[in-house]
Amino acid sequence: MKVWLSITTAVLLVGCQSVKPLHPVVKKPEPQPALVQPKTVEPEKPVKAELAIADDVLTLQAWRDFRAQLLPTTQDQRDALLRSLTSSAVTQLQTLLIRLHPDSPYSVRFAAQTQLSDRLNTLPKGLADLLRWDLAYNQKLLESESAVTALSRLNAQHQGRIERLNRQTKDLQKKIDALTQIEAKLNQTGN
Numbered sequence: 001m002k003v004w005l006s007i008t009t010a011v012l013l014v015g016c017q018s019v020k021p022l023h024p025v026v027k028k029p030e031p032q033p034a035l036v037q038p039k040t041v042e043p044e045k046p047v048k049a050e051l052a053i054a055d056d057v058l059t060l061q062a063w064r065d066f067r068a069q070l071l072p073t074t075q076d077q078r079d080a081l082l083r084s085l086t087s088s089a090v091t092q093l094q095t096l097l098i099r100l101h102p103d104s105p106y107s108v109r110f111a112a113q114t115q116l117s118d119r120l121n122t123l124p125k126g127l128a129d130l131l132r133w134d135l136a137y138n139q140k141l142l143e144s145e146s147a148v149t150a151l152s153r154l155n156a157q158h159q160g161r162i163e164r165l166n167r168q169t170k171d172l173q174k175k176i177d178a179l180t181q182i183e184a185k186l187n188q189t190g191n
Contacts, residue, residue, distance in 0.1 A: 051090050055126025063130055067097060075103060093119070097131075100138050106145055113138050 085091040099112035
């Protein structure tokens with residue numbers, strides 16, 4: 001019986017497979033994963049540091065950049081920049097830094113040095129510390145120029161004394177030569 005049961009089951013299975021279904025089998029397409037559009041991230045625009053009386057990092061960078069851009073300028077460019085500045089606390093500080101430029105005349109730098117020194121006490125600590133470098137550099141430059149001026153004056157005084165002593169030496173030499181000639185004449189007439 002087991003054999004008959006197996007044969008019957010096999011015939012039924014073959015018969016079921018040979019019968020065509022009445023409705024066609026429609027395969028549904030598998031849903032495709034939704035395409036994820038990457039978000040276009042715009043790069044952050046660099047923040048333009050502006051000069052201000054503050055000691056945040058961007059402001060200190062702006063002052064550092066201002067000083068770096070100022071150094072290679074000519075006197076005419078600095079004068080034009082001074083004329084273009086309006087009156088505010090920031091521009092007053094800019095004016096002092098422009099006047100501290102190493103190529104500015106001694107008297108201009110000396111006045112700016114004094115004004116900046118007084119002004120540092122009112123500035124925020126970070127900005128004051130940054131500008132103390134300029135103040136210290138200018139102070140050393142002023143001292144060096146004062147020493148050179150003093151040495152030049154002293155050198156000129158010594159040069160004047162040397163010239164006077166040379167003239168006196170020449171005059172004395174002429175007098176000695178004249179006395180020597182007189183003595184030689186007296187010796188000749190005495191013999």
